[in-house]
Amino acid sequence: MNFKETELPGIGKKIVANTRSGEKLAIIIHDDGKREIFHLEQDNPEDYTSMITLDDDEARYVSAIIGGATYKPTALDNIEVALGDLIIEWYKLEPHFKAIGKTIGDLRIRQRSGATIIAVVEKNHTKHINPGADLLLTSDALVVVLGERLHQQQIRQILLSGSN
Structure with missing residues (x-):
């Protein structure tokens, strides 16, 4: 945002x-x-x-x-305890993202960021759970990523810039 x-x-x-x-x-x-x-x-x-x-x-x-000060959903509380420093983030690949048209492997996401893409949901609702390196990223896809906060910052930059 x-x-x-x-x-x-x-x-x-x-x-x-x-x-x-x-x-x-x-x-x-x-x-x-x-x-x-x-x-x-x-x-x-x-x-x-x-x-x-x-x-x-x-x-x-x-x-x-x-902000969650008056009510925090129980499921979120349990997830935070179970994952510790790990965070799950969702990134919508907007048309200006340079990662569009590249594969996960082309971007070397795990090697460069330390984060793991755990799912990709395409605009047509096709779901790819635990996608491989050969998955092509498409416009308006939702990319679900697991990593620590620093990893999340790095993967966002990779998705925006698309640089290999």
Whole structure:
């Protein structure tokens, strides 16, 4: 997810977030504590599909809910204990990713990052569990990766840059 912050003189600050799924979210934090949250149209980011207004207390409570402070799913807690420092991440191969059209072996992912691709789900929902080095990565595929945090940072760079 990437963010763009803009100062709004006399109003506050605007943060626009582009999610991994390709959606856009704009949050305006007013100097008086009010928050406005907009779900922006994908085709026209000047328009929005929905809007929510929260006061300061509501925004802090919703933030705690989203951040997991008020409820943490039991399954996630068990996974964290079982995996320790290992993390499972999902990467959607967006059209600008340079890894598209290359195989896992071409990219030498395991050797270069220490991470392991444990599954790939293609746009047409074809699943490849424990894919081999000869699997060709395609646009909009979902790549499921197991590794430590540093490994995850490295694999993201490999998928983005596509360099061998």
